[in-house]
Amino acid sequence: MFFEYNQNNSGGSFDFDAERGITHYVIVEADDAEHANYRAERIGLYFDGEGDCSCCGSRWSEQWSSDKGNEVPSIYDEPIQDFDFGHKWMGPDSPEAYVHFADGRIQGYGFDVKVLA
Template identity: 75%
Template sequence: MFFTFDQNNSGGVFDIDTAAGISAYVIVEADTAEEANERAESIGLYFDGEGDCSCCGGRWSAQWSSDKGDEVPSIYGEPVQDYDFRYRWMDGDNPEAFVHFADGRVQGYGFDTKVLA
């Protein structure tokens, strides 16, 4: 199953780390929500909100244990390869979303091109 973490632009900015596969959306393949949270933390996401803007809230939220995920990588219920990235949150050609597959592959998806190497 695939679990989507969408980034709150806490403090008015997004954190991006293309080397780690972090962008506005981070999608993680895992068997359970708990495993997805663990994998997300190993990538560099955090759920304690420490250092985030007090008025905007935490940057990342953990999956609830009752979350079941999606059968395919998705953003708001739409498969990521079909998602309309009409809002360009990332600078330049940086991917808007990264999918972290269980086998270790990481794919970026962007505004103009759907799959980035």
């Protein structure tokens, strides 16, 4: 199953790390929500809000144990290949979403598809 992490622009900006596959949306393939949270933390997401903006809230939120995920990589339950990336919050040359597959591949989505590993 695939679990989506939607980054809050805490403090008015988004974190971006192409090498680790972190951008506006991070999607993780995992067995369940707990496993997805574990994998997300290994990627570099955090759920304690330490250092985030006190008025904007935490940058990342963990999956609830009741979250079941999606059968395909999705954003707001819409398959990623159908999602409208028109806003380009990360800029014209950076992926808006990275999918972290269980086999270790990382694929970026936005205007251009970029495979990292």
